[in-house]
Amino acid sequence: MLSPLHPLLVVWMYLLVSNRAFPVYNNGFFYHDVMDGDGNGEIYIKRVRLHVESPQPSVSAARGSNITLPCHYRYEPEINGPRRTRVKWSWLPANGAGKTAHETDVMVAMGNRHRSYGSFQGRVRLHRAAPGDMSLVINELHQNDTGRYRCEIIDGLEDESVTVELELRGVVFPYHSKMGRYHFNFLGAQRACEEQDSTLATFEQLFAAWDEGLDWCNAGWLADGTAQYPITTPREACGGVDLASGLRSYGQRHRHFHRFDAFCFSAAPKGQWTVYFLKGPRKLNFTEAVAACTTDGGLIAKVGQLYAAWRFMGLDRCDAGWLADGSIRYPIAKARPNCGPSEPGVRNLGFPPLHQKYSVYCNR
Incomplete structure (x- = not known):
């Protein structure tokens, strides 16, 4: 003899038969109405999968330039019609490595609405050269913009991302x-x-x-x-x-x-400034050197600027001169006798007393 059905089971069967099923929750896939079977009672529902890709895992650029970090998304199989897809770009700075490092927001966008954050405000936009193109354009690269950028595409509960490393030469x-x-x-x-x-x-x-x-x-x-x-x-x-x-x-x-x-x-600089050796009739103490660069329409050069000019602009001068930190240095692109060691490089003569007389390197 059959035992009576449990009351909760009766309610569930009633809802199922009356087509009043429980609320449906999106699990991140987009289901089609077509179902296939394998002949053994197993039924598979065809679904659309979100893919996020970048053709370049790393990008290198010069400071002050504009750069595009590639990010593209697609559905497999393809779908027709627009979807409410949201993109979020975030950034882990290269100089923020360590246990306390965390990603910070760069930009979020949905449709024609977007918002940028922090030092990226007014400097970033989406490329949108083709459907699915969510590449990030950064204008006027700063020296500390280096790091790992994450492109995250969100569609309902579906969430996929890809990272791109940005390096500066x-x-x-x-x-x-x-x-x-x-x-x-x-x-x-x-x-x-x-x-x-x-x-x-x-x-x-x-x-x-x-x-x-x-x-x-x-x-x-x-x-x-x-x-x-x-x-x-x-x-x-x-x-x-x-x-x-x-x-x-x-x-x-x-x-x-x-x-x-x-x-x-x-x-590496974009080429908007130039480090140069200031020619003059006499040597200068540090105070006079700072004033001479200002009079010439520039500023006394910094050590990093001299190294960049030596490395990327071929600055070559066998004359020691003041720099902004009070050191005396000179750049050699082609090693030769009486100009220091046999290898190219920036020669460093240290930090002499500021009253001593030398030439000067300026930045303009």
Whole structure:
């Protein structure tokens, strides 16, 4: 004899038969009305899948230029008609690596409505060159715009994303305090690089510089809070001869208490300014050098600007001159006798007393 049906089961069967089923929730797929079976009682519902892609996982550009970070979305199979698709671009700064790093909003858009945030306000827009094109256009790139950008496409509960790395072409250079070696804590190193029109270098930037031949036997802060230094020629005083060439690392250091030098990164300029050697009838002390650049319509050049001009504009001058930090340097693109070492580079004569007489490098 059959047992009586449970009352809740009776209610459920009544709703099912009367076509008054429970509310339907979107799980992120867009279902079609057509259903296929496999002959064994299994039924599959055809569905549309959202795909988000970028043809370029990384993009490189010059400071001050305009750049497009590619991002495209599509449905598989294709669908007809518009959908209320929303795009969100966010950013993880290259100099924000570490446990406390987090993404910040750059731009959100739906249809013709959009909003940008922070330092990106007024500098970003969507490319929209074709259906599904949600590429991000950034105008007037800043030196600290580098990092990982995430393009997130949202359609209902469906959410897919892709990341694009933005790198600036630039040059890494070691920098130390006028008080001597190993005087910067982390914040001091950050500030010192910024004062020289640069930023603390990332690990990737220092690694690329080492790969291009940078050899320096003094540890410096990097943007991730580690202290490292690049060695191309192993030697006893720089980690020992038994270690292979590469980056020597002290690992994470205490950002307030530990002291090192800094590795700074100066981005390649777009060409809007020029660093030049100011010719004059006489040598100048530091105060006179600052005034001479101003009189000539410019400013006394910063260390990062001199390195960028040497690396990307071929600045070559065998004359020592004042820079804005009170140091004396000169750029050599083609090594030759009586102009320092046998390799190209920016020669550093240190921080002499400010009353001494030298020439000057200006920026205009």
